[in-house]
Amino acid sequence: MPTDPGRPPDVSTYEALVEAHYQRVLRLCRLMLRDPHEAEEVTQEAFLELHRHHGNGVVGDWGSWLTRVAVNRVRDRHRAGWWPRWRWRTRSLDSTPLAARAPLPDQVAIGDQTLRRIRTAFDRLPRRQREVLTLRQIEGLSTLETATLLGISENTVKQHLFRAIEALRRALRHGERDPADPVST
Amino acid sequence: MRTSECLSRRQLIAVATDDAPPSLRAHVATCDDCRRRLTVVEGDLGLIAAALRADDGLATQAGRGPYRRWAPAIAVAAAAVLIALGIGVRARAPVSVPSSAGESRAFLQSISGSLFMAQSYDRLLDTAPPADAEEPCGWGSLAMPCGAAAWVTADAR
Numbered sequence: 119m120p121t122d123p124g125r126p127p128d129v130s131t132y133e134a135l136v137e138a139h140y141q142r143v144l145r146l147c148r149l150m151l152r153d154p155h156e157a158e159e160v161t162q163e164a165f166l167e168l169h170r171h172h173g174n175g176v177v178g179d180w181g182s183w184l185t186r187v188a189v190n191r192v193r194d195r196h197r198a199g200w201w202p203r204w205r206w207r208t209r210s211l212d213s214t215p216l217a218a219r220a221p222l223p224d225q226v227a228i229g230d231q232t233l234r235r236i237r238t239a240f241d242r243l244p245r246r247q248r249e250v251l252t253l254r255q256i257e258g259l260s261t262l263e264t265a266t267l268l269g270i271s272e273n274t275v276k277q278h279l280f281r282a283i284e285a286l287r288r289a290l291r292h293g294e295r296d297p298a299d300p301v302s303t
Numbered sequence: 304m305r306t307s308e309c310l311s312r313r314q315l316i317a318v319a320t321d322d323a324p325p326s327l328r329a330h331v332a333t334c335d336d337c338r339r340r341l342t343v344v345e346g347d348l349g350l351i352a353a354a355l356r357a358d359d360g361l362a363t364q365a366g367r368g369p370y371r372r373w374a375p376a377i378a379v380a381a382a383a384v385l386i387a388l389g390i391g392v393r394a395r396a397p398v399s400v401p402s403s404a405g406e407s408r409a410f411l412q413s414i415s416g417s418l419f420m421a422q423s424y425d426r427l428l429d430t431a432p433p434a435d436a437e438e439p440c441g442w443g444s445l446a447m448p449c450g451a452a453a454w455v456t457a458d459a460r
């Protein structure tokens with residue numbers, strides 16, 4: 119991921135970086151891997167890597183660095199083959215315990231049905247579309263940054279993003295007419 | 304009022320994700336219909352992002368979990384079916400059943416040859432003692448000088 123060479127080095131302590139980025143990186147890994155155990159492993163690997171580099175490296179933005187390391191680790195996992203990944207993929211959505219019983223503010227606003235519908239549709243997206251959507255819409259990376267990180271062209275990023283958004287919007291509409299369709303007059 | 308310049312869904316999504324050229328944004332700024340449609344798309348994007356950001360520990364793997372859980376059982380069942388089929392094919396191999404005295408004799412000779420190696424069925428027939436012989440069967444002498452041998456030979460003849 120390109121970083122601004124003119125930016126002063128990030129001198130945050132390791133503890134501060136863990137505090138600031140652990141949950142974000144964990145969520146990123148969860149969305150890209152779709153498995154909570156594997157996501158936890160990859161996140162820990164990324165922070166272990168951070169621990170190794172933190173003392174001797176000069177990095178402008180440790181947050182971007184962590185994102186890059188995590189995405190590369192996720193891609194390594196995808197390349198590793200089906201067996202190591204399959205071992206962990208045995209828990210269904212319904213059997214996964216909720217972290218808290220009380221609904222989160224986002225859930226209250228969205229509604230549980232809609233939340234599940236979106237997540238199920240997200241699960242069914244091809245891997246590349248999930249990656250692009252996560253990096254662009256959740257992580258807030260630019261098209262260029264996403265393309266660089268995933269090793270694809272900007273046009274491909276745009277294509278995947280459009281398809282992913284269309285699929286999720288279809289799931290959201292649940293067969294109803296799309297109000298974003300042009301009204302013929 | 305919709306015009307020919309109004310944006311397609313793809314273009315609207317490009318505007319909503321900051322991937323659109325300035326000309327498209329300029330159109331949205333002047334077109335009420337496109338602005339309304341863009342608001343819908345942006346609202347959906349907000350919902351999608353909020354649903355995916357909600358960090359409640361839910362695994363996003365609903366699509367594949369249930370059948371993957373049964374994959375080992377399916378693999379074992381498939382292996383069992385293959386083994387059963389293999390046994391079935393072997394079991395169907397033709398088995399020759401002796402129908403005449405000559406065939407029975409040949410059959411017994413082959414069994415005798417296999418079991419006793421050195422002393423064949425022919426020799427057994429030649430040296431068989433009378434059926435009422437009192438000597439017990441002994442494994443030390445493979446000639447089986449007992450009633451069993453006579454029973455075998457009588458049946459074969």
